[in-house]
Amino acid sequence: MKNPESPPRLALRLLERFGGGRGEDYGTAGDFVEYYRALAAERGIRAARRECRRQVRAAFPGYLKNSIAGSSAMLKHFFLIAIRNLRKHKGLSFINIAGLAVGLACSILIFLWVRDERSIDGFHANGKAIYRLIQEVKYSGREMSVAVTQGALGPSLQRDVPEIVGSCRLARAEMKFAAGERWFTESVRLADASFFEMFTFPLRQGDPTSALVDPYSIVLSEETARKYFPDGDAFGKTLHADKNVDFRVTGVMKTPPRNSILRADAFLPFVFGRELGLPVDAWDDSRFTTLVQLEKDARLASVAAKISGYLKGKPIVEKDAALSLQPLRDIYLHPGLAGEQFVLGDIRAVRIFSLAALFILLIACANFMNLATASSAHRAREVGLRKVCGAGRGRLMGQFYAESFVLTALSLGAAIVLAGILLPPFNKIAAKELSFGLFAVPGNFLALAELLLLTAFLAGSYPALFLSRFQPSRVLKGDLSLGTRGRILRRILFVSQFSLAVLLLICTICVRNQVVFMRNFQTGWDKEQIVTTVMGEEMRGRFEAVREELLRNPDILGVAAASSLPTRGYLYTNALWDWPGKNPREEIVMRGTCADVGYFPLLGMEIIRGRDFVEAEEANTNIQWIINEEAARIMDFSDPVGQPLTQAGEFKGTIVGVVKDYHFTGLKERIDPLVVGYSPYLSQILFTKIRPGKAPGAIKALESAWKKFAPRDEFKYSFLTEAADALYRSEERIEGVLVAFSILSVIVACLGLFGLAAFLAEKRTKEIGIRKALGASTAKIVFLFSREFIWDVAAANAVAWPAAYFFAREWLRDYAYRITLGPGPFLLAAALTLSIALATAGHRFIRAAGIPPAKTLKYE
Amino acid sequence: MKLLSRMEEIILISIWRLGQNAYGLTIREEVGKATGEELPLGAVYPYLSRLHQAGYVRTVTSRSAPERGGRHKILYHLTDTGREALAEVQRVSKRTWDGISPLVFKKSS
Numbered sequence: 001m002k003n004p005e006s007p008p009r010l011a012l013r014l015l016e017r018f019g020g021g022r023g024e025d026y027g028t029a030g031d032f033v034e035y036y037r038a039l040a041a042e043r044g045i046r047a048a049r050r051e052c053r054r055q056v057r058a059a060f061p062g063y064l065k066n067s068i069a070g071s072s073a074m075l076k077h078f079f080l081i082a083i084r085n086l087r088k089h090k091g092l093s094f095i096n097i098a099g100l101a102v103g104l105a106c107s108i109l110i111f112l113w114v115r116d117e118r119s120i121d122g123f124h125a126n127g128k129a130i131y132r133l134i135q136e137v138k139y140s141g142r143e144m145s146v147a148v149t150q151g152a153l154g155p156s157l158q159r160d161v162p163e164i165v166g167s168c169r170l171a172r173a174e175m176k177f178a179a180g181e182r183w184f185t186e187s188v189r190l191a192d193a194s195f196f197e198m199f200t201f202p203l204r205q206g207d208p209t210s211a212l213v214d215p216y217s218i219v220l221s222e223e224t225a226r227k228y229f230p231d232g233d234a235f236g237k238t239l240h241a242d243k244n245v246d247f248r249v250t251g252v253m254k255t256p257p258r259n260s261i262l263r264a265d266a267f268l269p270f271v272f273g274r275e276l277g278l279p280v281d282a283w284d285d286s287r288f289t290t291l292v293q294l295e296k297d298a299r300l301a302s303v304a305a306k307i308s309g310y311l312k313g314k315p316i317v318e319k320d321a322a323l324s325l326q327p328l329r330d331i332y333l334h335p336g337l338a339g340e341q342f343v344l345g346d347i348r349a350v351r352i353f354s355l356a357a358l359f360i361l362l363i364a365c366a367n368f369m370n371l372a373t374a375s376s377a378h379r380a381r382e383v384g385l386r387k388v389c390g391a392g393r394g395r396l397m398g399q400f401y402a403e404s405f406v407l408t409a410l411s412l413g414a415a416i417v418l419a420g421i422l423l424p425p426f427n428k429i430a431a432k433e434l435s436f437g438l439f440a441v442p443g444n445f446l447a448l449a450e451l452l453l454l455t456a457f458l459a460g461s462y463p464a465l466f467l468s469r470f471q472p473s474r475v476l477k478g479d480l481s482l483g484t485r486g487r488i489l490r491r492i493l494f495v496s497q498f499s500l501a502v503l504l505l506i507c508t509i510c511v512r513n514q515v516v517f518m519r520n521f522q523t524g525w526d527k528e529q530i531v532t533t534v535m536g537e538e539m540r541g542r543f544e545a546v547r548e549e550l551l552r553n554p555d556i557l558g559v560a561a562a563s564s565l566p567t568r569g570y571l572y573t574n575a576l577w578d579w580p581g582k583n584p585r586e587e588i589v590m591r592g593t594c595a596d597v598g599y600f601p602l603l604g605m606e607i608i609r610g611r612d613f614v615e616a617e618e619a620n621t622n623i624q625w626i627i628n629e630e631a632a633r634i635m636d637f638s639d640p641v642g643q644p645l646t647q648a649g650e651f652k653g654t655i656v657g658v659v660k661d662y663h664f665t666g667l668k669e670r671i672d673p674l675v676v677g678y679s680p681y682l683s684q685i686l687f688t689k690i691r692p693g694k695a696p697g698a699i700k701a702l703e704s705a706w707k708k709f710a711p712r713d714e715f716k717y718s719f720l721t722e723a724a725d726a727l728y729r730s731e732e733r734i735e736g737v738l739v740a741f742s743i744l745s746v747i748v749a750c751l752g753l754f755g756l757a758a759f760l761a762e763k764r765t766k767e768i769g770i771r772k773a774l775g776a777s778t779a780k781i782v783f784l785f786s787r788e789f790i791w792d793v794a795a796a797n798a799v800a801w802p803a804a805y806f807f808a809r810e811w812l813r814d815y816a817y818r819i820t821l822g823p824g825p826f827l828l829a830a831a832l833t834l835s836i837a838l839a840t841a842g843h844r845f846i847r848a849a850g851i852p853p854a855k856t857l858k859y860e
Numbered sequence: 861m862k863l864l865s866r867m868e869e870i871i872l873i874s875i876w877r878l879g880q881n882a883y884g885l886t887i888r889e890e891v892g893k894a895t896g897e898e899l900p901l902g903a904v905y906p907y908l909s910r911l912h913q914a915g916y917v918r919t920v921t922s923r924s925a926p927e928r929g930g931r932h933k934i935l936y937h938l939t940d941t942g943r944e945a946l947a948e949v950q951r952v953s954k955r956t957w958d959g960i961s962p963l964v965f966k967k968s969s
Contacts, residue, residue, distance in 0.1 A: 006929055015902050026905050026912075026919070027934030031884035034928045035901060058900030 007036035008049050011056040074395075078402035085403060086410075095755040096368050097411045099748045100455065103357075103364030104408075104415035106744060107451060109426050110357035112434045117345050120259045120332040124200040126293055131325035133157075133290040134337065135311070137318045142589070147289065147337040149323075150316060151273075151280045154192070154290040157310065163303045166293035168192040168199075169270050170262075171278060172341065176242040176536065176713065177266075179228040183242075183712040185534070186224070189264035190273050196251070198293050199262060205235040206251025212269040219251035219267040242537065245275065258433070261332055261342040283315045289341050291328065300325065336668075346730045348811070352507075353734075356741040359500045363745055365459040366497045367752035368404065370490050372463035374759045384472040396468035404460025405452075412452050429736040431729075462489075491792055494756070498796030498837070499803075501749045502829050504742040506804035507811070508735070509825035514812060515735045517819045518728050524662025525566055526604035529557075530720040531688045531695075532565065533702060538710045540684060543596070546709055553701040555694035560602040561683035562595035566664050567723045577675065578646040579635055588634060591664070591672050592647070594679035600626070600659055602689055610641035610657030613678040623653030624678040629661045631673035645675070653677070666727040667817040687720070746833070750840045753789065757841040760785065761848035768848055769856035781849040786841050793837045797830045804829075868916075869949050870894055871907050875917060875936050876946065882936045884908070908936065916942030 006012070016029045032052070040048035086093040121127060133153065135146040154167035171190040176183050195201075196208035196219070203211065204222065211219050218239055225234035239247045247268070256263040271280060279285040294303055304325055311321045326334070335344035383396060391399075427434055466489075539546055540561075547559045577590055597613045600606075609632075613624050625645050632640045646652045661671045690698035699717060706715040761768075764785070771781055805821065812818045864872065874890035875882040884904055892898040911917045920935045938946075 026908055027884055027932070028902065028905050030925075030928040030931030030933055032901065033931060034925075035885055037927055037929075052901070055901035059902035 007032055007052045011053050014060070015056055074398070075402070078399050079406060081399060082403040082406040086407065091758065092371050092755055093407070095751050096371060096407055097414060099364040099367045099751045100408060100411035100459070101414035101418055102744055102748050103361040104412055104451065104455065105418040105422060106357045106360045106741060108415060108419040108448070109422060109434075110353045111447065111451070113426075113430055113432060114350055114354060116259065116432060116434055117333065117350055120345070121261060121328055123257055123260070124198075124328070126198060126200075127328055129294045129296060129298075130198060130328040131292055131294065132328065132331055133292060133307075134324045134326050135286065135318065136322045136324060138320055144589075145324075145337045146286065146339050147341060148286045148339040149288060149290045150283050150286050150314075151278070151288050152283045152314075153311075154288075154292070156314075157290075157292065157307065160310070161303065161306055163295045163298040163306070164292045165295050166194045166198050168194045168291045168293075169280075170289040170291070170341070171270065171273055171287070172264075173268070173273075173276055173278075174534070175268075177228065177247075178240050178712070179237065183714060184227065185714050185716070186266050187264070188218075188266040188268050189262075190268050190270045190278075192270045194293075195267065198291070201256050201260075201263070202254050203251045204254050205233075208251070211251035212267060214248070214250065215269050215272045215275075216245065216247050217250035217269060218247040219253060220249060221253045221265045222255050224265040225249070225252050243275075261344065284317050286316075286318070286339070292325075346734075348814075349730060349734050349737075352811075353737055353741075356504060356738060356745075359504055360741060360745045360748060361455065362458075363497045363500055363748045363752070365455065366493045367748065367755065368407065368459040369462040370493050370497075370752055371755050371759070372400075373466055373490055374756055379467055380470050380475040383467055383470045384475040387470075387472040388476070393468045397464040400464035400467060401456065401460045404463070405456040408452055408456040408459065412448075412455075426737075429740070430733060490756075491788075494752070494789075495792050495796045495799060497749050497752060498793050498833060499800035501742070501745045502797050502800035502833055503804045503807070504738070504745050505829040505832065506800065506825050507807050508738040508742040509828055510804075510808040510819070510821065511731070511735050511738055511811070513819050513825065514815065515728060515731050518667050518731065518817075519725075521663070521667060521817065523724070524605060524660060527720045527724045529690050529692055529695075530603070531690060531699065531702065531717050532720055532723070533686045533688070533706075533715070533717045535561070535684050535686050536710050536713045539686075539706075539713070540681065542709055543680060546686075546705055549705050549708070550688065550701060553698065555691045555698040556688055556701060557691055558598070558602045558689040560596055560598040560687050561680070562593065562599045562685055562687065563679070563682045564593050565685060565720070565723050566603060566662070567720075567727055568664070578649070579637075579643060581636065589672055590631065590634075591674045592677065593674070594677045594682040595626075596678070596680045596683040599676075599683075599687070602687055605662050606660040607657045608660050609639075610655070612657060616678070618679060618681055621652050623647075623651055624656045625653050626657040626659055626676045626678075627655055628659050628671070628674040630671050631675055632658050634673050647675070647677075651677070667815050670816045746836060750836060753837055753840050754844065757789070757844040761844050765848065765851070765856045768851070769853035772849070773853040773857065778846065778849040782842055782845045785845045785849075786838060789837055789841045790834065793834050794830075797826075797833065800829075801826055864916075864945055864949050867907060868911060869946070871904065871911065872916060872938065872942055872946050876938050876943075880935070883933050887936070911942070914941075915939060916945055 012029060012032055015032055036048055036052050039051055042048075043051075124130065132147070133149045135149055137144050137146055151169060154169045158164050158167045169190075169192050173188055173190060174185060175188055176185050178184070191212060193210070193212040196203060196211055202208075203219070206219065211217060220228070220234060228234060228239060229237060234249045235252055237249050239249060241247060251267075253267075273280045279287070294300070307323045307325070310323050311318075331342065332345050333347040333350060335346060386396060386399075423434060426432075535543075535546075543561065550556050550559050577588065595613070597615055600612055607626070608629070610626070613626065616622070616624065627635070627640060627645075635643070635645075637643050640655050640658055643655050644652065645655050659676070663671060664674065688698065688702060702717060703715050706713060768781055768785075771784075772778075776784075804826070808821055808825070812821065870891055871887060874887050874894065878886050878890060887908070888899050888901065888904050891904065908917065912919065916939060917936045918939050920937060922933045922935055925933060
């Protein structure tokens with residue numbers, strides 16, 4: 001279909017039709033073909049086609065202005081007639097406008113949201129040339145993409161691959177800082193000196209090329225700088241950090257844009273990581289994000305081919321690790337990589353919301369078409385007469401398009417108001433800070449105009465084509481048999497409308513069920529009544545005293561510590577584990593974390609074999625390990641307790657217990673094998689179990705302990721339930737928006753149904769009268785008239801079910817633990833739509849059937 | 861005489877500069893060079909049509925070329941009216957700018 005020799009057909013035709021003046025040839029089409037061919041030869045056909053479309057799209061507003069200015073008299077007439085027609089059929093117009101307004105408002109909101117999601121990290125000047133390095137590895141036969149890479153990789157790649165002009169490694173660390181008396185904990189980003197050159201985070205003060213060169217330099221955001229140096233200039237001043245290190249402020253960033261995954265309030269040089277004990281230059285440990293910048297005109301495919309096998313022969317621990325490149329802008333919407341270091345969005349939400357908004361818009365457009373064709377009998381004579389008077393088909397189509405345009409424009413006005421009202425609650429569900437200010441951007445305003453034209457075209461096309469085809473000789477004679485063809489189409493439209501609504505409804509019910517399922521899922525540990533706080537070094541050093549102090553308070557039931565939250569998935573270790581009888585060729589994913597005595601009992605995790613940790617000196621030669629059931633299964637001991645286990649060759653120890661499997665990630669992943677090592681030193685998170693209902697007292701006790709043992713530390717606490725709920729936030733967001741959208745879609749579809757029913761009841765008033773006169777009961781008449789609608793809704797359900805089943809199954813596939821797809825949601829959706837449709841249509845028919853026949857038949 | 865709009869002026873000058881080779885694409889390129897910002901492809905034609913209707917330019921149809929998919933090329937030339945209009949613009953701008961030294965625009969910081 002596609003001819004590589006010629007530019008996109010639609011673009012060419014638009015350009016030809018509107019590009020030149022009227023009638024005269026300005027060489028437009030030829031120029032366009034020449035432009036396209038030159039571009040295709042230079043950049044390839046696909047890029048050329050895309051560019052051509054973009055160009056025409058950009059030129060379109062100008063054309064529109066031109067062509068409207070050219071034929072204002074006819075247009076004026078079209079619009080006048082359109083407005084008169086709208087006013088004549090007030091009920092129909094209202095239904096159309098309300099439906100379209102809801103559809104458009106949803107589209108506007110989703111458009112704003114998708115724009116925002118897609119704008120993440122789009123502002124970097126070099127953004128298009130920046131990629132993240134991904135490792136593709138195979139573990140236990142599973143292929144995995146790993147977002148973290150070796151510390152030595154970045155600089156080495158930059159040396160060896162000429163196309164790579166810059167590289168930047170990133171890591172995160174929690175550190176405490178003070179300029180005067182007060183200490184604050186900051187989550188800092190460690191980055192190579194190239195950071196401020198590669199990424200567009202402008203510095204207010206300081207030199208972007210050298211700000212992060214000295215290992216004891218720090219770059220702060222404006223706000224953070226003000227926090228530490230409230231009165232005066234931070235630049236060049238000294239900032240103290242824990243561990244007795246002093247940093248010099250070598251740069252102050254302008255407040256970084258919200259829409260970046262890379263943003264942070266403080267940046268430290270990556271090389272400082274050495275002092276934090278990070279394997280900055282190592283090949284045998286993957287835990288950093290590495291971003292590389294390619295040469296401006298480098299070919300991605302050739303670079304990718306060059307680096308794919310780069311890790312072969314390097315002293316890494318992963319076997320067969322291949323490197324690949326992920327564009328910077330793709331990172332945000334493609335979560336799910338192992339070892340992901342950034343807070344990301346969800347591409348599924350983008351797809352689901354866009355589809356849902358499109359569905360509602362389509363339902364609203366179908367309403368318009370339906371009502372327009374249903375009332376075609378009213379318009380047939382008008383069309384006939386216009387044709388007799390010499391109107392061509394094109395003119396008539398213009399007339400109908402103008403009508404649809406006026407209607408859509410009115411709806412768009414209403415939609416903007418509606419969207420403005422809905423924006424705050426929408427922001428709350430979607431956790432965004434969207435505002436209408438976004439429409440001030442010319443591109444977005446243009447998109448709004450395009451939405452208007454597209455909707456007007458979509459809604460107006462069928463009436464325009466259908467109504468303009470009437471033959472004057474037939475319609476003027478009163479032959480309305482043409483209407484029957486319209487009826488079949490009307491039913492098709494009606495069925496597709498309702499099937500879209502049913503589809504949304506079923507998917508919503510499934511998502512909701514899964515969310516409820518996840519919320520009530522037995523994770524194997526107890527999240528209630530637990531407060532978490534992060535301890536500094538001083539507190540960890542005197543943990544025994546802290547524990548005693550806290551337990552003295554009657555509101556505190558128990559205290560324990562571990563190195564990470566049970567929701568965090570734990571540190572993902574590539575390090576090789578070793579135990580007797582291990583198959584040396586098999587590589588195993590095994591997660592690792594550390595805990596102190598009493599951690600498992602406090603969180604209600606059951607030790608099914610062996611015992612908990614006991615207090616002991618920490619040494620690398622005699623570590624106590626506790627493994628989960630899954631790890632025990634993989635290690636395949638008859639009795640794991642008492643068996644030796646070594647991590648990375650140097651951390652030796654004995655397995656002292658087996659803990660019952662519990663979930664430490666969301667339900668998307670199966671439970672991986674887990675090893676927990678005894679290490680009071682690394683257990684920096686304090687878990688405090690409090691007496692139910694006594695939270696304020698317990699927190700006060702915690703705070704006073706903080707003041708006593710670590711007066712310099714900031715006291716920050718959170719509840720474990722919050723962390724557990726955060727795992728499902730994305731799903732809850734999807735659920736919230738879907739619930740709103742499916743309700744709206746049903747409402748919009750029912751608006752159309754209501755209009756149709758009203759129309760039919762009016763048209764068949766006499767029939768109802770005759771039936772009643774002959775003895776039919778009201779119930780019988782209502783049943784007779786509603787039957788067709790009921791059938792259609794049933795058909796819509798039948799159509800929607802397979803599609804809904806497919807969508808729901810695809811969505812659920814991402815979850816290792818999920819609901820089974822039973823008939824429940826399907827039947828519920830059917831029952832809901834049937835009863836709502838029956839109520840909507842039936843209500844109208846009951847009214848029509850209630851009129852005494854004497855009234856309806858008296859003019860006959 | 862009615863003064864030209866800025867864009868019309870730039871396009872007329874571009875046509876004049878291009879001499880025998882002024883058609884849609886080259887004009888667009890020339891405008892891009894002058895303003896530093898690329899016009900969308902096709903945005904020149906409405907201007908050209910306006911200029912043509914106003915009689916500032918005339919068109920010459922050159923024979924069709926294979927790289928244009930067999931379509932012919934329309935070349936543009938300035939008419940005398942067009943040349944006059946340009947001269948008028950130049951005169952007016954000279955008069956309005958007269959006596960203002962570029963120094964005035966230096967930032968007073």
